[in-house]
Amino acid sequence: MSHDHRPHPDHSSSRAPARMPHRSMLFIPASNAAMMSTAYIYGADAVMFDLEDGVALREKDSARLIAFHTLRSKLYAGVETVVRINPLDTPFGPADLEAAVRAGADVIRLPKTETAQDILELEERVAQIETECGRAPGSTRLMAAIESASGVVNAVAIATATPRLTSIALAGFDYVVDMRTTRGDGSELFYARCAVLHAARYAGISAYDVVFSNVDDEAGFLAEVEVIKRLGFDGKSLINPRQIDLLHNAYAPTQAELDRAHLVIDAADRAAREGLGVVSLGGKMIDAPIVEAARRTVRYADASGVRR
Amino acid sequence: MLEEIDLSTVTPGVDHTEMDAVAQFLASHDLDLDGDLDIILVARHFGELIGCAALAGGIVKCVAVAQHAQGLNLLPHLMTELSYIAHARGHAHLFVYTKPRYQDLFTSCGFHPIVAVPDQVVMMENTPRGIRGYTEDLRNYRRIRDKVGAVVLNANPFTKGHQHLLREAARDCDYLHVFVVAEDASYFPFTDRLALVRAGVAEMSERDHIHVHPGTTYVVSKATFPSYFLKDSGLVDMCATAVDLLIFREHIAPALGVTHRYVGTEPFCRVTRQYNTDMHYWLERRDLPPSFAAPVQVVEIPRVAAGDEPGSQAISATNVRRLLELGDLDQLRPLVPDPTFALLAAKYAPDAPPPPQRASTRPC
Amino acid sequence: MRIVRDSLAGTLESSDALVRVSPTDGGERDVSINSSVMAQFGTQITEVVQDTLDKMGVSQGQIVVEDKGALDCTLRARVQAAVLRACADEATGTTDASTSVDWSLL
Numbered sequence: 001m002s003h004d005h006r007p008h009p010d011h012s013s014s015r016a017p018a019r020m021p022h023r024s025m026l027f028i029p030a031s032n033a034a035m036m037s038t039a040y041i042y043g044a045d046a047v048m049f050d051l052e053d054g055v056a057l058r059e060k061d062s063a064r065l066i067a068f069h070t071l072r073s074k075l076y077a078g079v080e081t082v083v084r085i086n087p088l089d090t091p092f093g094p095a096d097l098e099a100a101v102r103a104g105a106d107v108i109r110l111p112k113t114e115t116a117q118d119i120l121e122l123e124e125r126v127a128q129i130e131t132e133c134g135r136a137p138g139s140t141r142l143m144a145a146i147e148s149a150s151g152v153v154n155a156v157a158i159a160t161a162t163p164r165l166t167s168i169a170l171a172g173f174d175y176v177v178d179m180r181t182t183r184g185d186g187s188e189l190f191y192a193r194c195a196v197l198h199a200a201r202y203a204g205i206s207a208y209d210v211v212f213s214n215v216d217d218e219a220g221f222l223a224e225v226e227v228i229k230r231l232g233f234d235g236k237s238l239i240n241p242r243q244i245d246l247l248h249n250a251y252a253p254t255q256a257e258l259d260r261a262h263l264v265i266d267a268a269d270r271a272a273r274e275g276l277g278v279v280s281l282g283g284k285m286i287d288a289p290i291v292e293a294a295r296r297t298v299r300y301a302d303a304s305g306v307r308r
Numbered sequence: 309m310l311e312e313i314d315l316s317t318v319t320p321g322v323d324h325t326e327m328d329a330v331a332q333f334l335a336s337h338d339l340d341l342d343g344d345l346d347i348i349l350v351a352r353h354f355g356e357l358i359g360c361a362a363l364a365g366g367i368v369k370c371v372a373v374a375q376h377a378q379g380l381n382l383l384p385h386l387m388t389e390l391s392y393i394a395h396a397r398g399h400a401h402l403f404v405y406t407k408p409r410y411q412d413l414f415t416s417c418g419f420h421p422i423v424a425v426p427d428q429v430v431m432m433e434n435t436p437r438g439i440r441g442y443t444e445d446l447r448n449y450r451r452i453r454d455k456v457g458a459v460v461l462n463a464n465p466f467t468k469g470h471q472h473l474l475r476e477a478a479r480d481c482d483y484l485h486v487f488v489v490a491e492d493a494s495y496f497p498f499t500d501r502l503a504l505v506r507a508g509v510a511e512m513s514e515r516d517h518i519h520v521h522p523g524t525t526y527v528v529s530k531a532t533f534p535s536y537f538l539k540d541s542g543l544v545d546m547c548a549t550a551v552d553l554l555i556f557r558e559h560i561a562p563a564l565g566v567t568h569r570y571v572g573t574e575p576f577c578r579v580t581r582q583y584n585t586d587m588h589y590w591l592e593r594r595d596l597p598p599s600f601a602a603p604v605q606v607v608e609i610p611r612v613a614a615g616d617e618p619g620s621q622a623i624s625a626t627n628v629r630r631l632l633e634l635g636d637l638d639q640l641r642p643l644v645p646d647p648t649f650a651l652l653a654a655k656y657a658p659d660a661p662p663p664p665q666r667a668s669t670r671p672c
Numbered sequence: 673m674r675i676v677r678d679s680l681a682g683t684l685e686s687s688d689a690l691v692r693v694s695p696t697d698g699g700e701r702d703v704s705i706n707s708s709v710m711a712q713f714g715t716q717i718t719e720v721v722q723d724t725l726d727k728m729g730v731s732q733g734q735i736v737v738e739d740k741g742a743l744d745c746t747l748r749a750r751v752q753a754a755v756l757r758a759c760a761d762e763a764t765g766t767t768d769a770s771t772s773v774d775w776s777l778l
Contacts, residue, residue, distance in 0.1 A: 033688035033746045058392065062681050062753035068778065069745035095773065102775050133775075384684035384740075391680055391690070400678035400694060417684055418706065418738035435692070435736055436704045 021045050021303045022167060022206040023235030023251045024244050025082060029054035031063035036070050042241040043248070045303070046080035051096045052087075052111050060092045064099050071103035082107040082143060088121065097122075101129040101140050107166070112174065113144040115154050116161035123162045143167045147174035152192045155199035165205060169237060170196045172210030186227055197232055206234040215240040225250045248304040253297045255306045261294035268294075313358070313382070315389055318348040326350070330370075333357045337372040345369060346397070349390050351382060361386045366399035367531055371406070387417040391434070402434040403531045405551070422526075423558050425550045426597065431532070439526055439555070443563035449519055450564050453482035457607075458556075458566045460487045460528055462625070464494040465652065466504035467644050469572065469623035471512065472612040477570035478514035480607065485564050490523035491530055495629055498522075500651065507647035526555050549583050553590035554600075561604050568605045575611065575622055584608065632656055673759040675733035681753035682742075689742040691754035694734045701731055707739035720744050724751045727777055733758070752778055 026044035028035045030051050039047055049067040051060065067083055070076070083105040085096035100108055110122050119142060126140050142165045144151075144158045151158065152175070159168050170192055172183060181188045189210065200207035209228040212221045225247055228236060236247060253261065263281060268291045271279040279286045318326045330348055331341040344364045351359035358377040362370040368390060373382050394402055403422075406414055411421060411430045419432035422439045433439065457477050463470055478484045486509070488502045496504075506520050525531045532552035560566065569591055574581040584606075591604040611622035621627070623643050631640040632652055641649055675695045682690045696702065703725070707717055721737055724747075735754070739747065756773065 033683070033742060033750075034686055037687045037743045037746060061756060062749065065749035065753050065778070066746060068775070069749045073743070073745040075743075075745070098773075098775055381686065388683040388685070388690065395678065395680045400680070400692065416708070418690055418736075435734075436706065437702065437734060437736070441734075 020080065021235070021251075021300060022080075022208065023300075023303075024247050025169070025208055025235065025237045026241060026244065027054065027084075027211065027237060027239050029063070030067040030070075030083075031055045031059040033066060036066055037075070039241065040076045040079055042244050043304075044079065044238065044241075044244050045235065046082050046107070047076060048082040048084050048109060048237070049100075049105075050084045051092065051100075052084050060086070061095075064092070064096055067105075068099040068103045071100070071105055080106050082109050084109040084111060084145070087112055088125070094125070097125055098129055101126055101135065102133045104135070105140065107141045107143050109143040109145055109169070111145045111171070112147050112151070113158055114148060114150040116157040119144055119158055119161040119165055123164055126164070138164065140164065141166045143169060145169045145171045146192070146196055147171040148178045149175075151175075152195045155195050156202060159199035159203035159205060165203070167206035167208060167234075168196055168200050168203075169208035170210050171237075175210075186224065193228065193231055193233070200234075201232070207232075209233045209236045211237045211239050212243070213239060215242060218246065221246060222250060245304075249307055251300055252304050252307040253301050257297055258301045258306055261297035261301075264291060264294035265298065312353060313380070313385065314352045315386075316350050316352070317393065318350055320345050320348065329357055330360055333360060333374075334370055334372055339370060339372055342369050347393060349386060349393060351377075351386060353377065358382065359386055361390050363390065363394055363397070363399070365530060366394065366402050366525075368394075368402055368404040371404070383413055384417050387414075401438065401525070403525075404432050404434075405429050406432065423551060423554045425554060429551065431551050431555075439559050442524055442526055443559050446521075446560065446563040449485070449521070451483040451517075452565065455481040455568060456564060456566050457481035457484045457568045457570055458487065458561065458564070458604075459484065459570045460489065460523070460556075461505060462489040462494060462528070463496075463501045463505050464625045465496050465501060465628060465644065466508045466648050467623050467625055467628055468642075469612055469625070470505070471508050471645055472623075473570065473572045473609050474509065474518065475512060475514060476609045477568075477607070478512075478518050480570070481568055482517065484514075484518045484570075485566065486518060486520045487523045487527045488520065489528045490525070491528070493530065496656075500655075504645075504648050504651060508645040511645060511647070526559065528552055549586035550590050553587055557591050557604055558601050562601050566604060568607055570607045570609055573608050573610050576624055576626065628652075673728050673730055673755060675730065675755070675758045677758055679754050679758035681757060682746075682750035684738060684740060686740050687742055687746065689737055689739040689747050689750045691738075691750045692734075692736040693754045693758040694736075695758070696732055696734050699732065701725060702734045703737070704735070705737045705739065707737075707741070709739070709741050716744070717747065720747050721751055724748050725755070728752065728755050729777075730755055748778075 022045055024044040025046040025048050026039060026042060027048050027050050028039050030036060030049045036049070049070065051063055051067060055063040071081060083096070083100035085100060085108060086092035088094060088097070097108060108122065108126060110118060113119060122142060126142070127137060130137050130140060142162065144165060146152055146155060146158070146168060155168070159165065172189055175192055176182055176188055179188065193209065197207050212224050214220060221243060225236065229251060235251065238244060238247065264286055267279050267281045267286055318330060320327060330350060334341050342364060345362045346364055348360055348362040348370065350357060359373040359382045360370060361368060391402065404414055404419055406429070408424060408427065408430050414432050419434050420436045422431045422433055424430045457480065459474060459477055461470055474484065474486060486505065488505050490498050492498050494501065502522055509515050509518050509520055532555060569587065571584055571587060574584050588606045591606050594603055613622055628640060628643050635657060637653060637657060640652070644652070675693055677695060679693045682688050684690050703721060705718055705721060707714065717739055725735065737751070742750065
C-alpha cells in the first residue's frame, strides 16, 4: 500500500470538520424511533445512526428508512450525522449506503475496515451515488472503524486512503475477540489505541476511542476518558446520552487553561498584526503548535464551557 | 428502562422449568396457563419475570404484567413483539379477550372491540376494519323481508337432518341465510362441508330464497370461544357462548336484517345442547343495555328421525361419521342427501384412498 | 406498488407507529389511522400517510396505522417499510421489494 498521497496535516485546509470538536459520537440504533426523534437535543458533537450491529435482522429495512427520513427532516441540522452502514458484502450494505448518501448524511462509517482497499471501494460507490442523486461530489465524508488486528496493522494505509476519510474509530468489542482476549483494564487495547491514534495524527484526521459499555460505572468511564485524552484521542464513541456531559466536561479546559490560552492567542494575534515572527509570553517561546493548542482549548471551551 | 428488559419465547412442552415459572406468574394474576398455547412471550428484568403474553393460533392469551412494571409501557412492548411473532406464524389478524377494565389498555395497543359481555369480558381484534369490514360485505346479501332467518351449521357432513332443518326454517321465514362454520377443526374440511351444503340446498325446492355463506372467524370459530381467564368454570361456558352469540346479535343479524335464528333440537351432544339454551338467553333477552341490537327470536326445530317407525333415532352427523368409519355405506345412504353420499363414497369410504387427516369432531 | 401479502412495520412504543398492510380483493385503498395525538395532529398525520402511499403508487390494500406520536419522518418510514414488505417488486419480478428500492420515490 502506497503512502505517497499522504494528505498534508494542514488544519487551515478546506477540511473544515477537522476543526470542529470530535469529542463525542453518540450511537443510536436507527430502529429505535423514539431515540431517533429526540437524540439531537443531547448536545453530542456527532450522532451515529446505526444500521449495523445495533439493529436486528428483522428491522434492517425499516431502520434504513428511519435513518433516511430522519436525515432528510433536518432534525439534526446542527449536529454532525454519521451513518454506520452494514458491510458492503452483506445484502444490506449497498442499500444502506444508497439511503445514507442520498439523504445527506455528513459521514459514512464503514464497520470492520480491514484494508485501504475497503475504503477505496466505499469511496467509489459513494462517488457514484453522489453523481446519481445530484449531491455535491466529494461532500460525503468517510469514517473507518477499526475492529480487528488486520485493521490495526493497516491503520496508516486506511487513514491515508482518501481525503474523504476524515476520522477513524477504534471498536473494541470485535477487536478483543479477534485478539483472543477480553475487555479489561485497558492494557488489552494499548497497542491498538496507539496504532490508530498515530495513523490518525499522521493523516491529520480525527480519532475516536471505543465505547464504554457499563453506563452505570461513572468512575470507570471517567478513568478511561482520562487515559484516552492523555493518549491524544479527539474523543469517544458513546452508547448513552448520560455519558456526553461527563465526557465534554473532562475535555473542557480549566478556567486557568482557558485564561492562559487567551493570553497566548492575544499575543500571537498581536505579533501577527505587528509583523513579528516568534513571540514569547512570560519568558516562554510561543510557536505555531502552541498557538494551535491554545485555539483548540478555546474551541473546547466554546463548545461546552470550562471544566466544573 | 425498556432496554433493560429481556424478551424471550417459551414453547410449551419443551421447557418445563420456564413453563412452571409462567404458570406461577399467571396464577399470581388470577389467570390460568391454557393448555392450547403455541408460544409464550416472556419479559424479564434482571431475571425477574415481569410480564408475559401468549398465542394460541391468532388468539392472544395469558397476558399479564407485574404490578410494579405497569408504568414501564411494558404491555405495548409485549404486544409489539407478539404481533411480529404472530405475523411470522401466519397470523396477521389477532384477537384478544380481556376484562372490561383492561379494554383501554388494549385499545392503546391497536385493538378494537368486537363485542362486550356486560361486566364479564370484551372481545377485541387488532384491526378497525375486521368485523366492520365483514358486516359491510354481508350487507350486500341483505334481503328486505318481514321475517328473515339464519342457521349456522358445521355440517360435518351435511345430512338429511340438516336438510330437514333448512327446509323447515325456509318454510317458516321469507328468506334464509345459512352459515357454514369455516374453522377446519372437523373431520371433513371446510371446502368439502361448504360444497356439500351448497349441493344439498341446490336440490331443495326452497333454494331460491336460501343463501349459503361461507363462515368466517366471527361465526362459531376458535376465536369466538374463549375459556382461559375466568376461573369460575360455570362462567367460562356462559361467556364462551355469549361472545359468539352476541357477535351474531350485534353485527351479523343487523347487517342482514335477521329476525329469527333456527336451530335443531339437540338430543345427543351436551355442548350443542348448552349452546341452544344459551342461544335463547343471549339472542332473545331484552334486558341488555339500550346500546345492544334488537333481539333475535330463536326457533328450535325437532330433529327428523332416520326411520318412519316411532322411536327410531334422530339423524346425526356423528352417526354418519361412525357408519362411514365402519364402512357401512348401506346404512349410511338413507341418512344423507345424494351429493353427500357421492362424496363420501368416492373420497372418504375406507376403500377410497387416501383417508383424510383425522381432527377433532367438536362441535357436533 | 402492488400489495400481495400481510405485513407489519414499526412498534407501539411512544414516538413510533405500528403499520399493518394487508392485500384486498380489488376495491379502493382503505386507510385507517388511530393516533394518540389525533386531536392535535390528525389532519397532518393523515396527509403524511396518504402522501406516502400516493408516492409509492399504492392503489389497493388495507393500511392500518396505530400512531403513538411519531414524527412525520418516522411515520413516513414505517408506512414505506410496511408497504415494501407487503409488495412484490414489479420491476425485477422478485417477491421481495425491500432490497431493491427506488429511493427517489421515497
